[in-house]
Amino acid sequence: MNLVSIVVPCFNEQESLPHFYESVTEIIAPLSQYHWEILFIDDGSRDKTLSIIRDLADKDDRISFVSLSRNFGKENAMLAGFDYVKGDCMVLMDADLQDPPSLIPDMLKYWEEGYDDVYAKRRDRGKESWLRRKLSLLFYWLLDKSTRFDVLKNVGDFRLLDHRCIEALRHLRERERYTKGLFSWIGYRKKEILFDRQDRQYGSTHWNFFQLAGLAIEGLTSFTTAPLRWATYSGILIGFAAMCYLIWTLIKVSIWGDPVAGFPTLICVIVFLGGIQLFSIGVLGEYLGKVFNESKHRPVYLVQEYHCGNKDKLK
Structure with missing residues (x-):
């Protein structure tokens, strides 16, 4: 039996x-x-x-x-x-x-x-x-x-x-x-x-x-390195967009003499890039934390x- x-x-x-x-x-x-x-x-x-x-x-x-x-x-x-x-x-x-x-x-x-x-x-x-x-x-x-x-x-x-x-x-x-x-x-x-x-x-x-959210993060970071790749793609995309915007601004100033509204634009760009950087650091921290916990070999x-x-x- x-x-x-x-x-x-x-x-x-x-x-x-x-x-x-x-x-x-x-x-x-x-x-x-x-x-x-x-x-x-x-x-x-x-x-x-x-x-x-x-x-x-x-x-x-x-x-x-x-x-x-x-x-x-x-x-x-x-x-x-x-x-x-x-x-x-x-x-x-x-x-x-x-x-x-x-x-x-x-x-x-x-x-x-x-x-x-x-x-x-x-x-x-x-x-x-x-x-x-x-x-x-x-x-x-x-x-x-x-x-x-x-x-x-x-x-x-x-x-x-x-x-x-x-x-x-x-x-x-x-x-x-x-x-x-x-x-x-x-x-x-x-x-x-x-x-x-x-x-x-x-x-x-x-x-x-919050416990369910933590379990979801655990699931994503335990079985894939995709979040690291997403952070890389985000950096490439934002860098490309920033370069296009810079070129457009230079052309606009050179041809039409349009003054650049500096302060609001600068603050928006800084805050946005800062958020992306913090997100990327957080993703790296999740993976480093896993490596740290596994390296201690506790039961x-x-x-x-x-x-x-x-x-x-x-x-």
Whole structure:
């Protein structure tokens, strides 16, 4: 019998966890042809999340958990899941029930057919603002246009991964991670499942606008050097435009004797060029910061506590 692991990164999910556990166990109960592991990754929660996970593990030997020493971020918590998971395949999902556990049987069906990565694509993004939806689509478009591999649009972390994908992701140890891009980068045989994303029913989201913007910058700078190229192209274009404007000004003064309105023009040009220079320096800083962080070779995460469930079934 194959072992299927469900990996759940958690951060302050005390309100969602009991409902999540009830929903998942109800779905997997009829699937007796598999052994099951439910692996929770507690990413330094400050509420009762870890206590609830311990209580669930006491009554259900299918539950394992890893508690990190502090909040390392969801991307690094997912890496901990790849490192500690025991299954022949794993289902990665959030605890907030926006990813419906009812898709797990369909994912397993396609896995049995030979697919290595069965990902859930959002047909509807659920309750979110118009601005956030448009910015998300813009980010996916930019990432897709600036990379050499296909980027899956409207696809989150909810997916089933074969052990070959898991092993590949374990070897990718960079600290500055954008796992959604890594799923596409590793390749393997993929299958799409469409679903309507549900609204969060319990608790509140931990992602604000600035955190999402930071994740978008992380994604762009982790998988492409296109922003550096954009800065180069901007410099060439602005330099060419400035030269054309200078030639036009000299011709106008020489032929028609038109006086140059110096101060407003000078201020506009200085401010514009200063903005472009700051943008270019910022792009360089992003890449240098990544090099600096990677050069320190610190561990991506630290584990405070690990509990393994039924060891007879876990390989």
